[in-house]
Amino acid sequence: VLANKELPDGYRQVLIGDKNQILDLLKNEHADVNDFDIVHTSEVIDMGDQPTKAISQKPDSSISVGFRLLKEEKIDAFASAGNTGAMLVGSMFSVKTIPGIIRPAIASIVPLEEGGISLILDVGVNADCKPEMLQQFAILGSLLMEHVYHIPSPKVGLMNIGEEAEKGNALTQAAHPLLKSMREINFIGNIEGRDLFHSKADVIVCDGFTGNVILKEAEGIYSLLKRRGISDPYFERWNYENYGGTPVLGVKSTVIIAHGISNAKAIKSMILLTKNVLAAKLTEKISNAFHLTVAT
């Protein structure tokens, strides 16, 4: 309902879930039921459900139905704060990966102290990566940053454990020269953990294990600050509610995954992010970039 007040003409929300619960909620919020389409579902994929099984065993859950509607092009984008694993499985096996892309990735926003944001990816889909995957993350992150967050020619950094090109583990050592050789991105070299929050880079690439550890450490510290009653305008920008989640980058349609603990404000951010990703034609831009990459 909050998002609906801010969505421009031409966008319409399709609410997928238990119809009675949806109607009750809309009534409680004094919303006009005609502003929404409602698709009733009778099953629920829980947070603890095994992702691959859940989608096939619960075909009338909101996640399964959402991916079916997306595949049938009855909706243009699908966003959910439900089971992340099931959302990823649906993205890869129902929507499918864009040809040329090894694996999709998800990104997280990093608020910078001096204002603005950077992006870090992958943050969890790909625990083990080949160097060529980091190259692709660099392209995916750059396109997201440029077209959705309006940063032209985004600077790309490689998360590493030293500033020098030769530093790192086998993955980053192999990825560094590959990233440096790419003309389609603006590679600026290595980024260290201590530079994360006043990064020289707009896009930081890493394997999904490292990205997930980085993200969860920051989440842990944010909780600590809250619990200790520390309030600060910069750290307030760490609040996930402001960002609305991440697109699944590299699949054939627009899928947005939000945090499982999302409240009303976070869901509103998720819906507006979905609109921004659609308006930016991000999927098309990614397809074109990889079509060119594969062709040349």
Add this chain to the structure above:
Amino acid sequence: VLANKELPDGYRQVLIGDKNQILDLLKNEHADVNDFDIVHTSEVIDMGDQPTKAISQKPDSSISVGFRLLKEEKIDAFASAGNTGAMLVGSMFSVKTIPGIIRPAIASIVPLEEGGISLILDVGVNADCKPEMLQQFAILGSLLMEHVYHIPSPKVGLMNIGEEAEKGNALTQAAHPLLKSMREINFIGNIEGRDLFHSKADVIVCDGFTGNVILKEAEGIYSLLKRRGISDPYFERWNYENYGGTPVLGVKSTVIIAHGISNAKAIKSMILLTKNVLAAKLTEKISNAFHLTVAT
């Protein structure tokens, strides 16, 4: 000079470096020169020097001389806040690794919100690890925690990206069952980034790439807090000055590496840590543990 006031009888500091500078400093601090031995050196390994070359090309630097004195058993322990790489090279090639140990490791203290500390290792020596190395880090960290920090039967956690045993990347997936099978440690399962600062584990094991990223992210956030004027008794415990660095775990003698930016308080902590590691006979305990491990 600060450390000397707290060192018990039977410990004597040998200061290795430019004799005139040392004498000037002792005079400025109104210290008794007879409380110290001084070994003059004429060369300096800079922070930017290439570690392997530096030790052979600057044989009269404090780091080279320190390792020589240690090898000749003229000193019992060697501590420095100099070039970390050179300290590691000296540890591995001059002091040498304890038989049975694949690679030495270094640890970092993690102050816990509820009081007390945990340890995380490796934090930088081994960017790429085999699962068997994480097993060894579990033993090294447990012995350090038990004998130097006096936590009996320390609980060991595996840094991972999910709570479930099967989660993770290829390394942590392979390491989990190996750690679980070890009777010589108290393995409690996976630890996530968000649990770092109120960890259920006393010792957290990870590869050196992950550990280094975690450490530097925390350092970056600590600097942010300072820069933003946020003061909090818990976060004050993040100050590296309190901990004095890390032993090089798994080499044949006592070597302590401190942070390159160490001030007087940090150097004092380094010297007292050196004393604690010596008093705990940590090297002997590690040798015994690996002797047993290799034998059985």
